[in-house]
């Protein structure tokens with residue numbers, strides 16, 4: 001038996017290459033490979049890096065699908081299905097919209113793969129593939145992704161690793177809280193240290209959505225990885241600033257930076273997002289100072305387009321980001337991801353411009369998918385784009401550079417700060433208005 005696993009791309013503009021910072025190793029593919037019995041042959045194609053051989057024979061195709069890649073994934077699926085090869089899809093998008101996914105695939109995995117993957121392979125062998133598979137993971141122990149599937153592919157040199165899944169919070173715009181129903185499941189710390197030891201590189205990205213959701217466990221994890229002498233980045237909630245001991249241990253364990261979702265500087269917006277805890281814990285400025293004191297840089301993310309956002313508040317958000325001397329910052333506008341509370345609310349308010357924007361012919365990356373409260377959609381999309389470009393302009397890079405505990409914490413980080421920031425403006429141009437699901441077949445010509 002042979003299976004083909006596919007990581008679809010989002011799309012790209014004609015005659016450009018794929019956005020480089022998005023070309024990271026897809027951990028899910030390594031996870032599926034590790035779950036696959038040895039007697040099953042595996043081929044893996046990453047649409048972002050190479051052409052997909054639609055004529056290759058196999059018994060099953062497995063595709064991982066996010067909302068942004070759904071259009072492309074469904075196209076890829078149709079190419080195999082028209083040759084009679086069954087396709088199974090899984091991931092955030094099919095989980096939150098299983099019926100839609102079921103129209104484009106023979107089988108849909110709702111939720112996690114670990115407890116259903118072997119059954120799917122058995123059912124493929126006996127030609128009894130079911131439409132839906134759902135079996136949540138209860139124990140997250142003993143799983144080790146098989147990264148040998150990435151051999152020969154030119155990925156960004158950063159090792160992705162999982163320490164836990166889910167997040168106990170329920171921000172209204174977030175797919176994670178819907179996917180995991182606001183639960184949080186952790187991997188045994190010995191599994192994580194073992195996995196790190198078996199990887200050659202020393203640079204890691206903990207992909208947990210909130211690495212410090214359980215601070216007691218986070219401290220144990222950081223203590224356990226300290227002797228491994230790695231450098232790492234991760235995503236954390238602002239709560240880390242309240243615990244100096246945690247910050248000390250984090251830094252000692254090799255943390256160089258954290259991505260923090262500040263989302264808004266406006267209290268009412270945070271309330272609407274169900275994220276008021278972000279500001280209830282203290283003043284942003286004081287919390288940021290505490291993090292810098294420990295030599296940890298901050299990648300700050302903001303969500304623009306909530307009810308209380310006007311041109312003036314967005315400008316204040318931008319000024320705040322600049323003044324806070326963040327290493328990097330994202331000014332994304334609210335996007336109604338299917339299945340989230342934000343999607344449902346905007347639908348009820350009659351604000352959705354396109355119900356299935358992710359499948360629309362003319363939706364482009366960076367476009368608004370709902371009618372904003374105080375602007376025209378195009379106007380607000382432009383304001384977001386300009387904020388990103390201004391943040392990564394030379395004057396702003398220089399203004400933010402004098403952050404000696406964050407952006408200049410070491411010569412290597414200083415270099416990364418400079419390179420990442422200088423490249424970011426170009427990347428904003430490359431990302432904006434990417435036609436979803438298009439431009440990928442002619443990859444070879446574009447190189």
Ligand code: B12
Nearest residue numbers: 022024025026027028062063064066067090091112113175
């Ligand atoms: C790492 C990461 C990235 C990396 C890239 C990763 C890569 N390999 O290329 C970077 C930082 C570049 C990135 C970029 C973006 N990301 Co991102 N990313 C993640 C993150 C943190 C981890 C993904 C991961 O590896 N998970 C680990 C694997 C093992 O788990 P999994 O993918 O959930 O898969 C499990 C199940 O879903 C299921 N499954 C999944 N696929 C399949 C397929 C089959 C066949 C089967 C059987 C099962 C199955 O089984 C798995 C194991 O149980 C997730 C959040 C998260 N915690 O998952 C966001 C996430 C996937 N990203 C998201 C977004 C929005 C983006 C961006 C659009 C952000 C932006 N505005 O620019 C871009 C898009 C890039 C692109 N698609 O080209 C959203 C997607 C939401 C949605 N509804 O689709 C997420 C969920 C974050 C969030 N908070 O909402 N991302």
Ligand code: SF4
Nearest residue numbers: 167169171174177209
């Ligand atoms: S804290 Fe982050 S991961 Fe958790 S629900 Fe909110 S946005 Fe999602």
